[in-house]
Amino acid sequence: MAKVLEGPGMGLMKKWGINVPNYVVVTSVDELTKLGQVNEWLKKSKLVAKAHEALGSRFKLGLVKVDLDFKAAEAATKEMIGRQVGSITVTQVIVSEMIPHKEEYYCAVKSTREGSEILVANCGGIEVESNWERVKRLCLEIGQSPSPESLEKLSKEAGFSGALAKKMADFAGKMFACFDSEDAQYLEVNPVVLRAGDDELVALDAVTLLDGDAKFRHPDWNFAFAAEFGRAYSKQELEVMAVDSKIKGSVKFIEIPGGDTAMLPAGGGASVYYSDAVVARGGKLANYAEYSGDPPDWAVEVLTEKVCSLPGIRNIIVGGAIANFTDVKKTFGGIINGFRKAKSEGKLKNVKIWVRRGGPREKEGLDAMRALKDEGFDINVFDRNTPLTDIVDKALQAK
């Protein structure tokens, strides 16, 4: 699942005929000033300026400014660009026109096992969250498109009537077209507003989640996906992602500040059980990591270096189930190189390493890990006869 920032999200909606406010995404005040010279609406309309970054609670952070004239929008842009919020520097600001309106509605399309579901409510904004029962649904099987009649029925069920019911049905139809054609996994417009003046429905704020796996058939997806957890990816995370995109198999890395138990397990499934075990034993995760699909040893080495560089760690969990085809000797070779490098850089002082693994060439791999003891590593190595997550119990009891 890949989150898309407002700018490109609005772009996709516009492509499928959904009315969106005029907007521009800028990286400097100069750019906005120049755009103001060629886009009349920037001078004529009331404007909203928002930091265009994957940040939660932007309003509270003062990174959303409303009801601005152009001068004020320029000032707001100047103030926002370059602002440091945690690990993120604001580099982009989206300036869009304010849409005068009275009514707010809700429309979303989400992925379901059978196909998808169109959601419509005749309330919007915060109101819809506290009145979830007012949301009406239309379930669609995969391959099926909603008929105009079924959309109008949905719209009426949600409490729309007359011409507005037809407009909402039309809006929902376009949302579905966008969802289906763009390989979306979730599209939400909240609020949909009725624009004063022409009585057209306009998408005011959008959440767009696309299926990153479908990127190969969307050459016009020329935007970067945003991190999904309310912060930007860190430099270390981006470096691992860059490696991941180049190799057969995969390596994953997410930092969790403040933890003391570092994770370096194998497998997308086992890694979560290891994380669960750490939490269940009262430990604090310093990161999430995972390698799988028989990745090359150098990729595992890069991942290991990142894990060893996490601040304040006391244990490293090199866990893993019995692999199907990942070569234990080879991938452990990468980990061992990473450990050696970290040690030579003065890292891993007072850090205990816990290993458990099985799979092709498990004996050779585990023997190589055991041999690290002779190089002065504080390492404890277990084979398949020790249950999967027992090393976490041992690690957390040891302190």
Place this chain on the structure above:
Amino acid sequence: MSILANKDTRVVIQGGQAGVNAARRMAEFCYLIKRPLNVEAFVYPPDAGKTNEIPYGSGLIAIPVYKSIAEATKNHPTLNTSLVYIGADRAMKGGMEALDDSHIKVVSMITEGVPEKDAKILGAHARKLGKVFNGPSSIGIISAGACRLGVIGGAFDNLVLSKLYREGSFGVITKSGGLSNEIIWICSQFADGITTAIGIGGDAYPGTDYVSYLEMFENDPQTKAVVIVGEMGGDLEERAAEWYGAKKRRVKLIAVVSGFCQESLPKGMKFGHAGAKEGMKGEGSARSKSDALKKSGALVPPTFGALGPAIKETYEDLLESGQVKAPVEPAVLPRLPKTVEEAMKADEVMVAPLIRTTISDDRGDEPCYDGYPASELINKGYEIPHVIGLLWDKRLISKQEAEIIKRIMMLSADHGPCVSGAYATILAACAGIGLSQSVAAGMIMIGPRFGGAVTDAGRFFKYAVDNKMSVDEFLAYMKKNHGPVPGIGHRVKSLRNPDKRVKELVGYVKSLKIKTPCLDFALEVEKVTSVKKDNLILNVDGTMAAVLVDIGFPVDSLNGFFILSRTIGLIGHWVDQKRQDSRLIRLFDYLVNYAAPKRREVPPLK
């Protein structure tokens, strides 16, 4: 018994190398259970018409590759299962092709990163046709003692350790490929092992869910209990719980769910498989799944570690109630033949080496020349002549010797376009021939009349010096036994038109004040021969030969100095012609003396 994959399963694999690797693993399993290979065909258009060689025991089985499923099933009408190893962008098309073939009943997709929409379409299409679509991202399906689809089960040793050669009583369904082996292993250690284990894939919407497989296990009398390894996200575990709780079921259900760590992570942070994502209102969390499963009557151990004891408890109940009997293990199991490398590592065989080398070794991280790592030679200031010394004469030559070799190479690197070697290379280059062949064409010219006299010159000068011959004795010996003295005489150079290269080399070597018995002798020979005829001078071959013998190079290596040096020139000539885009060379008639008989009538054939 088992579900989905059994002794009658006949497999076509769609895909290239990944599919071949899977077939190898499948052949290992077939060998273990003493059954013929269950893979009958591959579908991979780029290789259509070829065969893939799959090792089985100590032999190889050739499996044909077809361009389409239809062609495969036409030639192999017993095919009923397809494994899809095609890249994510083409996987749906491949899956559809398999589903649409009337022979194929089960399609299991191993491909990862398949768009969600494609997976849904495939799943819906299979349901419509009453077939099974398993995956995407499935590690495979294995039925103990019967059939392996994909790499599930891991290496051969693991198949044996996990007792997959015979049936147990536990069904396994997992999203995680990596954990499938773990559960199979646990079932074999804490109970009697598995019937069938299925990897359904870690995507959000797998083609077939737990419930469909639970239903199949319920109808398989051999399966007494089913272990589900779940994950947060989606509602598959809730649906399984609903199924289990709906009425009294014959199979016992044991389940674990991962993702509890999510509760103590920063909001919105998620990881694990693509499908591992929590819904907006907390549905799909590990806790809600776990609670639903508990409520349905399933045995839900609190952690993954507690899964083994839970399986053991279930197994002991089954034993006690007489529903299962303790299994009898076969006395002897086939052992997978080792490769020669593995057997050598285990000190089980001795192989007589085919070749023997005494000069170099590149099995480490860099080549070693006569034991010295190349990078260390570079870093300590050694140069090309030293590498020649190591590889040709197995010794580290001195700085002075290296300088002599360097000068010899510089003096003989090229000799213009007219000499045989360069001319042959140019001729080839102009005919559009490639670099290595054109240089080889020039190289072929090196022989007794061009550049190839160095070794012989060295040999005879050395013979004379070793035997303390006088110049006259030597010339008489040569005349009687061998003919003209190699290294003496030049086509165009003479006493009056001396070869500057010889002068240069002799002058330098003489300035070094080293002992040069061969060179001294050769110069004495020249004094005598050049009086007889003024072009019988010591030529560059002879000079090089004498000097190289004097600094200790073995006679057999001497031609090498000319070959190596002249290669520089030959490459230069080829590049030069290429750069000019030279035209094909054809001799002009006036350059040929046509001495063949005049045109005449051909007599009738007798």
